[in-house]
């Protein structure tokens with residue numbers, strides 16, 4: 193299958209966009225991401241002053257999840273616009289220039305990042321209050337598409353996203369990493385990160401449900417494109433993100449943790465998975481779940497289906513039942529309907545889909 197897609201008039205060879213982060217620390221990083229299969233790359237966030245990071249500032253947290261206290265780009269803005277972006281463009285990379293975090297900095301950098309060759313601009317801010325003015329500034333200074341990056345740490349991310357679009361923003365990137373958060377090294381009795389109080393930001397697998405919810409909320413309310421980013425680690429995650437309303441899928445932690453070649457595996461896996469699910473293109477699958485996000489609660493009880501042949505007797509369905517409603521009678525899985533609260537957990541832990549829920 194062709195994984196090509198398009199966002200705001202820019203053709204992408206793959207729907208995977210490498211989000212702003214350490215993989216795109218300079219031209220070499222961006223070129224490496226692109227040559228390993230990314231559809232586009234977002235620069236580290238460009239600001240007036242280069243960042244000085246605390247040490248250490250990135251730690252593995254648990255399964256496919258990171259905590260980090262990495263600030264914006266640690267290279268000066270001038271270097272980005274004079275050297276790094278043009279060098280990546282010479283190699284044919286689709287570059288999204290990330291600019292933060294204040295209207296003044298947007299004023300200082302937007303035209304320069306545009307002229308350096310960036311295909312799009314992405315605005316990022318720690319505070320929702322500055323975002324609307326940042327959008328206004330950027331739209332005065334460039335004709336290239338402007339994406340607005342939404343932070344789940346703002347107090348009203350969806351409202352701000354929609355206001356930014358009304359102000360002229362062309363699309364949304366959702367979401368930034370989540371925090372502040374804390375992890376402690378129990379041998380050393382101290383935080384994993386060297387930041388103030390050891391606090392950092394959570395990214396990767398753990399934040400996927402948060403990202404999906406914001407993507408779905410925003411995509412339900414606008415026709416403008418959403419780049420869904422947050423916790424995508426597998427092709428299944430990417431399909432989930434597309435179904436929730438994304439037009440392209442950002443990844444940052446996954447290729448950091450699993451290595452840059454992992455982008456190519458994601459492309460191959462996504463290709464196979466879309467075919468298996470019966471979709472002909474990335475566009476085909478975008479937003480398909482939105483129609484099933486009902487405003488009303490579902491009140492009809494579930495029905496379960498059990499396929500003996502698929503069961504490996506791992507007993508997970510029995511272990512997770514808080515109500516002790518399940519037991520095996522020989523090879524058959526029995527349900528005590530008086531005890532069952534129809535929560536559905538048993539079917540969702542089944543590793544082989546022997547136990548499934550049926551829509552009534």
Ligand SMILES: Cc1cc2nc3c(=O)[nH]c(=O)nc-3n(C[C@H](O)[C@H](O)[C@H](O)COP(=O)(O)O)c2cc1C
Pocket residue numbers: 211212213214236237250258260262263264265290316341367368369394395396397399421422423424442443444445446
């Ligand atoms: C180490 C690290 C550094 C990051 N730096 C930036 C940054 O400079 N600008 C930005 O907008 N987002 C930054 N992010 C956030 C990512 O672009 C992304 O929104 C977030 O990590 C969620 O995606 P993920 O779960 O795929 O990692 C950073 C993330 C990590 C892990």
